[in-house]
Amino acid sequence: MDILRGFKDILPQEIKRWQKLEETARETLKLFGYKEMRTPLLEKTSLFSRGVGEATDIVEKEMYTFLDKGGESVTLRPEGTAGVVRAYINNHLENSPFRKFYYIGPMFRYERPQKGRLRQFHQIGVEAFGIQDSALDAEIVYIDKIMLDKLGLTDLRIEINNIGCPDCRPKYLKSLKSYFEKYKEKLCDDCKKRLNRNPLRILDCKNKTCKSIASNAPKIHEFVCDGCKTHYEAVKKNLIKIGIKFEENPHLVRGLDYYTKFVFEIITDKLGAQGTVSAGGRYDNLVEQLGGKPTPGIGFASGCERLIELMNYNEEQDIDYYFACMEDYTTCLKLAKELTDKSNKSVYVEYESRSLKSMMKKANKMNANFAVIYGENERKNGIVIVKDMKKSTQEEIKIEKFLENEVKRWQ
RNA sequence: GUGAGUAUAGCUCAGUUGGCAGAGCACCAGGUUGUGGCCCUGGGGGUCGUGGGUUCAAGUCCCACUACUCACCCCA
Structure with missing residues (x-):
């Protein structure tokens, strides 16, 4: 299609x-x-x-x-x-x-x-x-x-x-028409047609001969x-x-x-x-x-x-948080939802089961500021990993503290 | 509506006198068993725009069609 x-x-x-x-x-x-x-x-x-x-x-x-x-x-x-x-x-x-x-x-x-x-x-x-x-x-x-x-x-x-x-304008058009009428044979085919339809257009013609004829045509200011x-x-x-x-x-x-x-x-x-x-x-x-x-x-x-x-453009992608979830997508969604509620930061939650490496790659391509990593280890320990993608540093945060921490970060 | 040019991978394009369809980028995977960028290795992807013709053999030559691009016309 x-x-x-x-x-x-x-x-x-x-x-x-x-x-x-x-x-x-x-x-x-x-x-x-x-x-x-x-x-x-x-x-x-x-x-x-x-x-x-x-x-x-x-x-x-x-x-x-x-x-x-x-x-x-x-x-x-x-x-x-x-x-x-x-x-x-x-x-x-x-x-x-x-x-x-x-x-x-x-x-x-x-x-x-x-x-x-x-x-x-x-x-x-x-x-x-x-x-x-x-x-x-x-x-x-x-x-x-x-x-x-x-x-x-x-x-x-x-x-x-x-x-x-x-x-x-009609007076001008009339005078223009009678002027071009005299050179009718020399005008290009398009201008021959324009002569009756819209003689003003002849003034705009790109053809050399028409141009030189037009240069001596009557001017509207006289009319x-x-x-x-x-x-x-x-x-x-x-x-x-x-x-x-x-x-x-x-x-x-x-x-x-x-x-x-x-x-x-x-x-x-x-x-x-x-x-x-x-x-x-x-x-x-x-x-x-x-x-x-x-x-x-x-x-x-x-x-x-x-x-x-x-317009010259530099179109940058703008995601603040990329949520790299390896399981329990619902918990990630909940964290992300609360974060947008409280901070107005943009989030992208990954619901596709992929390797952590591929998710980090994607976060990088999205130009994310932070990646939030949540997998088996984090779930067991009740934490999330927040990685600063620009500085390449990361820390473990208790899951209950995550929201408070991140909101504070932007104040 | 008219004219010219182009059509090969998702994108940008090579492809010689007709002889096994390629590169870069992108994508995926691995190198690094749960961590992006740089690097290395590998992988998936193609009715070569469509239909006919010439030929032992056509992406390549010929014809027709279609689409796109630029220009004319005209307009923002």
Whole structure:
């Protein structure tokens, strides 16, 4: 029985990094008053087609969509924002004093897996509602950046761009299209298709010819409306003020339709082709689009697997007491149980009949601090042997004294 | 969906012009009859991805399929 393509088991040897990642995210977000939210993995398909955008790749070809037993079309969430917005509207959270949220959990996209890309992957996502001011944009970038700093990630760059709003972007797209139309014959096959579907994407093409044509293409800054322009300029000033370094990338495009005005990505070049570690931006029309009152929003999402790959790790095993029992497992269990009760130390009780030597080997591999030896001799004499694995010393303790002794040791 | 590469022990990988399937690590046991790490000795483990073909003989050559990896596309 094989695991599905693009799905992955996360094993104990890797789990410490996951826990550290989640812990760091929760701590950081708590500092800024963000509250955790958990929304369903499964939603109505229409939430995503309306939220993410009918014409996006995600909706067109990457969703895990099926009919449930009631005949309703449902979809495993391909991203987190749509679900949070739905929950925000459904639960009337506009009346809550807290309108800043985060989530951590799996997302699903039916894509061909490669380095840094899986069909089930995890995101830490952050969403904030109801604030139009550009200071919030800066806060969002700051939180993202500081979280990555706390994880010990280096060599990251932040790229930002202004992608306009539904008022001004169409004008830009139109001009872009007519510009590329002139060079249509020279563009690569992919870009010929993009010309009608999404001319913004041509700006991002890696083909040399397309690149040089794109370098002279009209710039969005010449087309954005006053509102978008003012906002974007203000975000830049705010970022500078709070000491966030960034680069402007006029070719930065987001793949989801709901983004407006300010967008950003945090990128590494250590991950191969999928170097975007975090990305986000403003979505001032999404709440309304999904049936809520007009409410501005902004957020970002980080790819957990990508972050984890960048985290340097020293995963140590951590067992405090390895109980090497040769008989009477129940007595060992009782000792171990009492020890955890009174001391909070971790124990591992060996119930498998093995040689003492093999048990000591195992204790060593588990990096146990102490081995408690209990066999025939100990039982007869009413003692246990407590061996300090680090110092290689051991002593015999009366079994009634064991608990008291060990509790004292850690005080 | 497209392209390229890879597939041999639990893991990482050798395997020459086609000629008895190997190493390191891991695991188990012994050396030390009840004591880990270092060392020494031994052991268990393989439909050589699957199916066909060529050949006296295929891990090796040919074909098909499948899986994985990377890249495109796209994205966290």
